[in-house]
Amino acid sequence: MLSATVTVDPAFVVGPVRRRTFGSFVEHLGRCVYTGIHDPGHPTADSDGFRGDVLELTRELGVSTVRYPGGNFVSGYRWEDGIGPAEQRPRRLDLAWHSTEPNQVGVDEFMRWAARAGVEPMMAVNLGTRGVAEALDLLEYCNVPGGTEMSERRRANGAPEPYRVTMWCLGNEMDGPWQIGHKTAHEYGRLAAETARAMRMVDPDVELVVCGSSNSRMPTFGAWEHTVLTEAYEHVDHVSAHAYYYEEDGDLSSFLASAVDMDRFIESVAATADAVRAAGKHTKRIHVSFDEWNVWYQQRAESRPPSGDDWPVAPVLLEDRYNVADAVVVGNLLVSLLRHTDRVHAASLAQLVNVIAPIMTEPGGRIWKQTIFHPFALTSRFARGEVLRVAVDSPVHDTAKFGDVAALDAVATHDAETGDVVVFATNRSVTDEVALDVDLRGFPGMRLVEALTLANPDHTWSATVDDDTSVVPRTNASAKVADDRAHADLPPVSWSVMRLTRA
Ligand code: AHR
Secondary structure, three states: OEEEEEEEEOOOEEEEEEHHHHHHEEEOOOOOOOOOOOOOOOOOOOOOEEEEEHHHHHHHHHOOOOEEEEOOHHHHHHHHHOOOHHHHHOOOOEEEOOEEEEOOOOOHHHHHHHHHHHEEEEEEEEOOOOOOHHHHHHHHHHOOOOOOOOHHHHHHHOOOOOOOOOOEEOOEEEEEOOOOOOOOOOHHHHHHHHHHHHHHHOOOOOOOEEEEOOOOOOOOOOOHHHHOOOOHHOOOOOOEEEEEEEEOOOHHHHHHHHHOOOOOOOHHHHHHHHHHHHHHOOOOOOEEEEEEEEOOOOOHHHHHHOOOOOOOOOOOOOOOOEHHHHHHHHHHHHHHHHOOOEEEEEEOOOEEOOOOOEEEEOOHHHHHHHHOOOHHHHHHHHHOOEOOOOOEEOOOOEEEEEEEEEEEEEEEEOOOOOOEEEEEEEEOOOOOOOOEEEEEOOOOEEEEEEEEOOOOOOOOOOOOOOOOOOOOEEEEOOOOOEEEEEEEEEEEOOOEEEEEEOO
């Protein structure tokens, strides 16, 4: 057995736990919207056709913010198609996913869904096929109280009060050659700056996310952020980061260390933003919106869009099935996001339902939780107060992709009001148990509330519609606290949460 120590101290604060770290994403893609959140024939559907069981699990997942309507989809989207009487809305080709978009859900429906789910909407505007004018129209529709063309249309469509959406993404992955309306960094930077400047004239309270690279392996990664921010720095608040190349490709050890990659990614984007800040003599800082992240098996057949004359509505797409190791990685990626809470001010697990998702549905039928549901829900529920910078003393092992990697990775949060301290820990060893000691001398007299561990002798176990409860986080019976030290034995390939409070 390996041994590791984590030292926590109330003096070492990274920053607040931000609720927006626990965002998710609903795109018009595959079955995320249709037969996902929206399924009018479903027994739990409400008057808008929204599934009650999906709303319930969304709340249980602890999602804070939901990004909408895409994704690649948004770069060809005409938002006006999705408003007004549903029977009069056009059906359109969705070029991003080679599907047919029936436009039965649009901005008004989404806002009603978000209100019922208790989540903050985060909208994206189309800067692929469209530009400043259409972004302004959508903002006016959403945020202006009334008395103008667009705001009166919203009122006529049943929403007398403005939606007052704060978070807006200026397009999506505009660096990607797959993106409809793909642009060079300079072209996009100018467009983003002008769109942002005009949007602030309509509503000075918006928070704007400019597109960073669609992943850190793009040949333009770094240079893209530098050019775009050089153009748009003063007009935006966040730069986006997206990462999906976390998948088990036969090298479990490297896969379990995926958070090392996310750490480096965040730090590189922050460093680039700070370089632009220095060169431009700006005073404010740009934050990272990690608004698409997850494990995704992109080479599997279910990630391939239809082709030819086949333009289905809501095809089965990107319906990855997640196993225990995937959930351990997701838990560890949340550790990475939390420990960067000084720079990461928003994040979105992509996506929410059916499409690389923690929640799965049968059309008209049952609902079930994937393994990745659990670390997300527990982290969202128990991370409160401030994130602490912890000292981790752990054995390291060699990985093919990241070199030496600590077997034990952890972060802690401290809620000064309740006195609660929560440690989130991942054992990234494929073979060895880790005996974890938490040095609590900075928090004398704590007691254990509970310790939960997600692990399974077969880390390839996946939930199904028939069984999503055999492997869930369970009480870790080895956990105890004595003499200002907490202890727990963590099995290989595991994710744990240890909750402590004042005795
Ligand atoms: O989430 C799936 C897709 O991944 C999104 O549409 C796109 O933004 C990203 O490449």
